Amino acid sequence: MHEALFRHIEKFTNLEPSEIDTLESCLQLSKVKKKEHLLQEGQICNTMYFVVKGCLRQYIINTKGSEQTLQFGIENWWITDLLSYHNHTPSNFYIQAVENSEVIAIEKPTLEALLIQIPKLERYFRIVSQKSFGAMQMRIKFLFTMSAEERYHHFNNQFPEFVQRVPQYMLASYLDFSAEFMSKIRAGKL
Amino acid sequence: MHEALFRHIEKFTNLEPSEIDTLESCLQLSKVKKKEHLLQEGQICNTMYFVVKGCLRQYIINTKGSEQTLQFGIENWWITDLLSYHNHTPSNFYIQAVENSEVIAIEKPTLEALLIQIPKLERYFRIVSQKSFGAMQMRIKFLFTMSAEERYHHFNNQFPEFVQRVPQYMLASYLDFSAEFMSKIRAGKL
DNA sequence: CTCATTTCTTGAAGTAGTTCAAGTTTTTTA
DNA sequence: TAAAAAACTTGAACTACTTCAAGAAATGAG
Numbered sequence: 001m002h003e004a005l006f007r008h009i010e011k012f013t014n015l016e017p018s019e020i021d022t023l024e025s026c027l028q029l030s031k032v033k034k035k036e037h038l039l040q041e042g043q044i045c046n047t048m049y050f051v052v053k054g055c056l057r058q059y060i061i062n063t064k065g066s067e068q069t070l071q072f073g074i075e076n077w078w079i080t081d082l083l084s085y086h087n088h089t090p091s092n093f094y095i096q097a098v099e100n101s102e103v104i105a106i107e108k109p110t111l112e113a114l115l116i117q118i119p120k121l122e123r124y125f126r127i128v129s130q131k132s133f134g135a136m137q138m139r140i141k142f143l144f145t146m147s148a149e150e151r152y153h154h155f156n157n158q159f160p161e162f163v164q165r166v167p168q169y170m171l172a173s174y175l176d177f178s179a180e181f182m183s184k185i186r187a188g189k190l
Numbered sequence: 191m192h193e194a195l196f197r198h199i200e201k202f203t204n205l206e207p208s209e210i211d212t213l214e215s216c217l218q219l220s221k222v223k224k225k226e227h228l229l230q231e232g233q234i235c236n237t238m239y240f241v242v243k244g245c246l247r248q249y250i251i252n253t254k255g256s257e258q259t260l261q262f263g264i265e266n267w268w269i270t271d272l273l274s275y276h277n278h279t280p281s282n283f284y285i286q287a288v289e290n291s292e293v294i295a296i297e298k299p300t301l302e303a304l305l306i307q308i309p310k311l312e313r314y315f316r317i318v319s320q321k322s323f324g325a326m327q328m329r330i331k332f333l334f335t336m337s338a339e340e341r342y343h344h345f346n347n348q349f350p351e352f353v354q355r356v357p358q359y360m361l362a363s364y365l366d367f368s369a370e371f372m373s374k375i376r377a378g379k380l
Numbered sequence: 381c382t383c384a385t386t387t388c389t390t391g392a393a394g395t396a397g398t399t400c401a402a403g404t405t406t407t408t409t410a
Numbered sequence: 411t412a413a414a415a416a417a418c419t420t421g422a423a424c425t426a427c428t429t430c431a432a433g434a435a436a437t438g439a440g
Binding site: 058060062068071081083084085092115122123126129130131134137138140143144173 | 274275276305315316317320329330363
């Protein structure tokens with residue numbers, strides 16, 4: 001049922017069959033329709049989402065009322081608001097499906113119990129979150145050192161398939177420039 | 191000897207006296223002089239640094255040859271290049287002392303061994319890195335939604351003491367604007 | 381205390397990006 | 411398969427910031 005997640009966990013730590021059973025019994029796969037929200041600003045985020053299939057995004061609505069995507073989550077990524085999750089504070093973010101997707105949603109009490117029953121999961125989540133933090137550091141580096149055009153080309157080189165997969169205006173805001181500017185970059189009109 | 195770190199760990203998990211002993215025996219405090227480097231670009235980052243006293247920063251040298259601070263680390267923060275650490279790849283960053291500082295430096299083999307001997311440390315590092323990731327998400331939000339002036343005032347409200355502690359030009363680059371612009375913001379000349 | 385170094389300030393000129401508004405194309409839905 | 415909705419394009423006007431250059435102030439080292 002949840003092979004995708006098991007395979008991901010096995011990359012970082014080896015589970016016993018009994019542990020797989022325990023885990024299996026706590027998980028359920030849910031379908032999320034395109035544009036459906038898993039988290040809204042102001043809610044307390046109590047759930048971690050593992051993307052089995054499809055694409056989610058985390059976004060905010062800025063002071064001008066327009067959406068800015070801060071993060072995408074595709075297959076084998078976790079997505080959640082970790083600050084709201086840990087501190088029980090209202091979230092600053094929306095989490096929404098960009099495509100029809102399938103996710104494993106784990107509620108905090110379930111996960112807390114699992115982490116106690118299967119301490120290896122502590123290791124798994126440690127490594128995953130340390131790597132994500134490392135990736136975020138690189139992201140900040142790119143935001144700081146590259147021009148809008150460089151960011152676009154760099155992203156397009158690294159993830160050409162992904163660029164086709166999401167609306168341009170979402171990617172533009174993720175790369176921190178306007179949709180109009182992206183259009184001009186792509187047309188080579190500068 | 192290393193109370194600062196023990197106190198920090200105890201916030202997230204409770205260590206047995208024997209575990210404290212084990213840990214104690216693996217740690218050593220080192221002094222770092224202002225401007226001294228703990229990591230240089232191109233090196234493989236093999237060490238995690240816990241700041242006991244003082245202030246470190248992670249920075250890059252951009253294409254124009256000037257320094258840009260990506261992260262500060264003060265008392266009770268860990269600082270390292272987690273991507274280089276996990277992937278054994280050359281680091282993109284410098285880590286340098288901003289003030290004369292004291293750090294606990296843990297080498298990767300030591301830490302790996304400790305995580306096996308004291309599994310509770312997996313939990314500690316998981317929570318710390320998840321919270322750091324959450325903080326990074328907020329940082330990106332601020333970078334995306336606030337003007338330079340707003341970022342300065344917001345930071346200055348949140349961390350007034352810290353603003354006094356580091357050179358203005360370092361803080362300016364951390365907030366992603368020029369030192370000259372910072373000077374004008376502070377003078378109210380806009 | 382004094383000289384050298386580092387940090388901060390100021391103004392003028394330039395630019396990488398935004399915003400707006402309108403039109404076009406593509407995708408979705410019924 | 412038509413109509414509606416969503417996504418993309420284009421150009422013109424604007425602006426938030428950068429860059430440069432030079433001087434002033436603060437800090438540090440011997």
